[in-house]
Structures are given as structure tokens and as C-alpha cells.
Amino acid sequence: MRLRNILIIDDELSIRETLSGVLKDENYKVWTAHNEVETLRVLSQEDIHVVFLDILMKPVDGIELLKRIKERYSKVIVIMMSGHGTIETAVQATKLGAYHFIEKPLSLEKILVILENAFQSKELEEENERLRLEKYQNVDLIGRSQAISKIREFIKMVAPTNSWVLISGENGTGKEMVARNLHHLSLRFHREFVAVNCAAIPENLIESELFGYEKGAFTGAYSQKKGKFDLADGGTLFLDEIGDMSLHTQSKVLRILQEQKFERVGGTKTIEVDVRVIAATNKDLKKEIGEGRFREDLYYRLNVIPFHIPPLRERKEDIKPLAHFFLSEIALENNKGNIKITDRAYERLYQYDWPGNIRELRNLIERFAIMSQTETIDVEGVVLPTERFQSGNFSSDFRSARENFEKKFIEEKLKEFNGNISKTAQSIGVERSHLHRKIKQYEIKVD
Ligand SMILES: Nc1ncnc2c1ncn2[C@@H]1O[C@H](COP(=O)(O)OP(=O)(O)OP(=O)(O)O)[C@@H](O)[C@H]1O
Ligand SMILES: [Mg+2]
Structure with a gap:
């Protein structure tokens, strides 16, 4: 698929019109916005790849808007435009993640070249991301503790069934990895694994995110958009951070989980889907129910097969094989020789209680490996975060x-x-x- 969606943000009508005219002639799909509200609305509804952003705008100037765009849509490529470009603003914009900086009056020829380059690097990036994800999906769970053997057995047993699973475990214990493995070993492996971070979707967008919308459902809905349930049809829907949804959202999600059918926003046609739901949480949902923050009926709907991943501190035998694995990955990525960890250094790793679990282990190992001058990591190289306070x-x-x-x-x-x-x-x-x-x-x- 060619990526060709562009958003032009400028408070000057003539710039929006000229630029969008030229780009449309080149077969790009173009949206325009004249202020922050419009910008964020288009970005939330369309899959925009490149943004042209004017620097001098009121009341919110381009640099501020750049920040806000990058905060939420870090992958969008932003090209800044300015009539009075100073080096400082250009530097500032680049630091904030702008891809390029062009001066007005705009040279259309230049714009087209920059745009082609931008799309090329974006395609490359997406390809890398895809490869990374693929690798991630195929990675076997590493570890030799009894707990990890149980997890492997569980995955083998449950994956081929269509049962819904609720995975619980602390941050970084491998919940998403288990979910991806479940999908990968299921009969649905050739269809999509769609991950939804329930904590990250604003409440007013939950319906259009999950169910999609029809063209014309609201101002700015220029074309139909599929929701996550649609995308996961025949595959697996991974509802991550399920304990962080508002009660209101929970009731909406419950309804659709019960019925497995829905209407798109602004649509009348009922769409039926076949999704397998795997949910994950780092919260104690029983406790959340007790305190009135989680719906009991939703809990029972999701909790068909409960599965708990124990924290790393309860399976310290896994530290060594995991560290080995991460070191070999790091060596491969950085073209380095194999780095070793001494027994004394391992002792220190065993003493630590790993509040961030495997993700923390991975990050720390990476840091140690990068900081290490030699090919051996010894105790001095093992600098652990100070113990957290209870x-x-x-x-x-x-x-x-x-x-x-x-x-x-x-x-x-x-x-x-x-x-x-x-x-x-x-x-x-x-x-x-x-x-x-x-x-x-x-x-x-x-x-
Ligand atoms: N058994 C394992 N073998 C190899 N890598 C693992 C294992 N478990 C977790 N990881 C790695 O640890 C990192 C964290 O895993 P993952 O994202 O699945 O955790 P999570 O429980 O979903 O975390 P969070 O609650 O923070 O979202 C990932 O990089 C993952 O590849
Ligand atoms: Mg996760």
C-alpha cells in the first residue's frame, strides 16, 4: 500500500488552497486544517502520514502545535513551513521531532522532493516495525522455571481452542507476549492480532475506535473507517489494560462482547464479527470490583480462562536464560561480540526484586552492555535502581x-x-x- 495521506495546517486560506491543489494534482490525498481543534480532529479520524505545519499561527503557534501532534501521533512526519525562518526555530522544531523545515514562499518543486523522501523513509520505518513485530510474534518464551514451563503448557493447551482468556500479571511480566503466542498457535494465526490499549483511548472516541464509522457520520468523516472489532474479524482482539477503562466504557464494551455484533457510528447496518478476545490487566480485578471500579458482569464475561503470570522475583531461575537471550540480541543488533556476565554479577541480579519485571531486566541488561568497556559485565557494571520504598x-x-x-x-x-x-x-x-x-x-x- 502506498502511503499518501497529507494534512496541511495553515491559518492562511490561500496557502491551504494552493498547496492542496498542487498535491492533489500529484495524486496525494489531502486534508486541511486552520487551527488546533481541526488538526486534532483530522488526526484522530484519518490515518495521516505527513503534515505540513505553519509556524506562525494564532492563538496556538506551530511549534506548540508540533509538540501536541508529536505527543499523540509520534509517527506522523511533520514538515514545518515558515515565512521568517530563523535557525533557532528550525533547530527547536527539529529537536521536537520535525522532519524538515521549508521557507515560504514555497518552492513546489522542492516540496515534492522532500515529500517523496519523507514517504520513502516512512515506508522503510513501517517495514522495520513490521519485521520487528513479526520477530516478536515468533519469539518463544524464554525461561526454565517451573512457572514458565506451566505457561508454555498452558499456551499449547489453550491456543487451539476458541476460549477467551484473561491474563493477569504485573507490568512487564510478558502478558502481551503470551497473548501473541496464543494467537500465533491458534487456528486464527493467519488472521489479524489486533491490540487495543484500553487505557489510551479517550472516552468519547471509544465507539468510533472499536466499531468504526460510516462516511458522513459526523463532520470530517470523509470516508468509512473500520473499527478494531472489524479488523480483528476471524482473528484475535487483544484488550490490553482492561482494568483502566472507565465504567462508562466498560458498559459499552460489555454490550458488544455479549452480542458480537454492532453498528458503525452513523450506520444502520448490523455487523456481525467472529473475534476471540484475550484481555490483560496488571490490576487485581476482584479488588477493583469490590471497590466499585470494575463491572462484575464484564469480569465474568472476560474471565473464561484466567491465567496469571508470576512476577520475575518469584522465578529468579529465569533471570540467567533471559539475560543470555537479551545479550545475544544486543550483540546481534550492535555487531558486538558476545558479552558475558560474571557469576558475582548474577548474584546481584538475583538479589534485586525487579519491580518492572522482564521489561526492566531487558532495559538494564541493555544499559549494562552499552556501558561496559570490556566484553564482561562484572559487579561494578551492575548498577541497580535503589530499592523502592514500601x-x-x-x-x-x-x-x-x-x-x-x-x-x-x-x-x-x-x-x-x-x-x-x-x-x-x-x-x-x-x-x-x-x-x-x-x-x-x-x-x-x-x-
Ligand atoms: N518469557 C519471555 N521470554 C523472552 N522475552 C520476554 C518474556 N517475557 C517477556 N519478555 C519481553 O519482555 C518485554 C515485556 O513483555 P510484555 O510487553 O509482553 O509485557 P506486559 O506484561 O504486556 O507488560 P505491560 O504490563 O508493561 O504492558 C517484551 O520486550 C517481551 O518481549
Ligand atoms: Mg502490555
Whole structure:
């Protein structure tokens, strides 16, 4: 598919008209907007690939708007236009993620060249993303704990059935990975796996996101758009972060899950779909129900087969094989030789409680590997985040809370540098004598 959707944002009508005229002649699909509201509306409804954005606009100027666009639509390519381009604004725009900067009066020839380049790099990016996802889908679960063997067995057993699954587990434990594996090993593997992050969809857009809309359903609905349920027809719909939906959205979702049919926004035709739903949450839904934040009927609808993924700290045997796996991936990506972790360094990894689970492990291993000067990661290279505070650890007044924190922090840092006071002081940016005083004050043992 060629990517050709363009949005022109300028408060000057003549610019919008001329530019869109030229681009349409070149067979691009063009939308225009003259302010922020229009811009965000078009972006939320259309699959825009490239944006031309004027810098001098009121009341919200182009740089501010660039920020807002990039916040929500990080993948859209933005080309800034300005009559009074200064180097500083161009630099600022580039830092904020603008792809290019062109000066008015616009040279149409130049625009077409920039646009072709932009689309080419975008296609390349999408191709990479697709390959990455494909790889992700085919990756087997790594680990040798009993827990992970159980997960593998579970996937093998449940995947070929059409049963709905509710996966629970802390952040980064591999919920999405399990869901993708379930899809991959199911009879639906040749159809789509459609992931919906329930927490990220604004409440007023939930219906058009999930059900799609018909052309003309509201101003700006220039063409029909399929919703996630449509896209997942015959395949798997992954409802992620299900515990973060508002009660209102929950009731809408429940209705469609029960009926498996719906109408598009602005449409009259009833559409029937066949989707298998896999939901995931990092919350304790029973508790959420008890506190009135989650609908019990929705819970029972989704919870046909419950499945819990234990946190990494309860299956520390998996740390080593996972670290191995991540290291080999990093070596491959960076053309590096194989990096090793010493046994002493592993000991430190086992002691840590991994609040961010496997995602955290992956990020940390990557950081260690990049920071490491040699091909071996030893204890000094294993710099772990300071232990998180349990809420019970906080004292009631500010001063003792701070002291409590300082003490923990210094203890942790000293451990990191094997009790070497000079190195610790240097690393945390205080004088050696100051650190000594603190050690004495808090009666910290240095060994
Ligand atoms: N058993 C495993 N083997 C290999 N990689 C894993 C395993 N489990 C998780 N990962 C990797 O860890 C990262 C986090 O996994 P995933 O996104 O599936 O977690 P999640 O539970 O959905 O997290 P969140 O709650 O933050 O959305 C991914 O990069 C994934 O590839
Ligand atoms: Mg996830």
C-alpha cells in the first residue's frame, strides 16, 4: 500500500488552497486544517502520514502545535513551513521531532522532493516495525522455571481452542507476549492480532475506535473507517489494560462482547464479527470490583480462562536464560561480540526484586552492555535502581523521611562500590568527608 495521506495546517486560506491543489494534482490525498481543534480532529479520524505545519499561527503557534501532534501521533512526519525562518526555530522544531523545515514562499518543486523522501523513509520505518513485530510474534518464551514451563503448557493447551482468556500479571511480566503466542498457535494465526490499549483511548472516541464509522457520520468523516472489532474479524482482539477503562466504557464494551455484533457510528447496518478476545490487566480485578471500579458482569464475561503470570522475583531461575537471550540480541543488533556476565554479577541480579519485571531486566541488561568497556559485565557494571520504598517505610514528617531516604540511598550506593567510600562519594557527587559524616550519623556499617 502506498502511503499518501497529507494534512496541511495553515491559518492562511490561500496557502491551504494552493498547496492542496498542487498535491492533489500529484495524486496525494489531502486534508486541511486552520487551527488546533481541526488538526486534532483530522488526526484522530484519518490515518495521516505527513503534515505540513505553519509556524506562525494564532492563538496556538506551530511549534506548540508540533509538540501536541508529536505527543499523540509520534509517527506522523511533520514538515514545518515558515515565512521568517530563523535557525533557532528550525533547530527547536527539529529537536521536537520535525522532519524538515521549508521557507515560504514555497518552492513546489522542492516540496515534492522532500515529500517523496519523507514517504520513502516512512515506508522503510513501517517495514522495520513490521519485521520487528513479526520477530516478536515468533519469539518463544524464554525461561526454565517451573512457572514458565506451566505457561508454555498452558499456551499449547489453550491456543487451539476458541476460549477467551484473561491474563493477569504485573507490568512487564510478558502478558502481551503470551497473548501473541496464543494467537500465533491458534487456528486464527493467519488472521489479524489486533491490540487495543484500553487505557489510551479517550472516552468519547471509544465507539468510533472499536466499531468504526460510516462516511458522513459526523463532520470530517470523509470516508468509512473500520473499527478494531472489524479488523480483528476471524482473528484475535487483544484488550490490553482492561482494568483502566472507565465504567462508562466498560458498559459499552460489555454490550458488544455479549452480542458480537454492532453498528458503525452513523450506520444502520448490523455487523456481525467472529473475534476471540484475550484481555490483560496488571490490576487485581476482584479488588477493583469490590471497590466499585470494575463491572462484575464484564469480569465474568472476560474471565473464561484466567491465567496469571508470576512476577520475575518469584522465578529468579529465569533471570540467567533471559539475560543470555537479551545479550545475544544486543550483540546481534550492535555487531558486538558476545558479552558475558560474571557469576558475582548474577548474584546481584538475583538479589534485586525487579519491580518492572522482564521489561526492566531487558532495559538494564541493555544499559549494562552499552556501558561496559570490556566484553564482561562484572559487579561494578551492575548498577541497580535503589530499592523502592514500601509505603510503610515513609515516616510521618519530612525530616525523618529524608533521613530515611538518605540512609537507604547511601547504603545502596556503598554496596554498589563494594564499600569503597572514595568511589561512592565521587559517584554520587559529594565530598568524601561529607559522606563519612553521613555514614557516622546514620550508623551505616561499611564492610
Ligand atoms: N518469557 C519471555 N521470554 C523472552 N522475552 C520476554 C518474556 N517475557 C517477556 N519478555 C519481553 O519482555 C518485554 C515485556 O513483555 P510484555 O510487553 O509482553 O509485557 P506486559 O506484561 O504486556 O507488560 P505491560 O504490563 O508493561 O504492558 C517484551 O520486550 C517481551 O518481549
Ligand atoms: Mg502490555
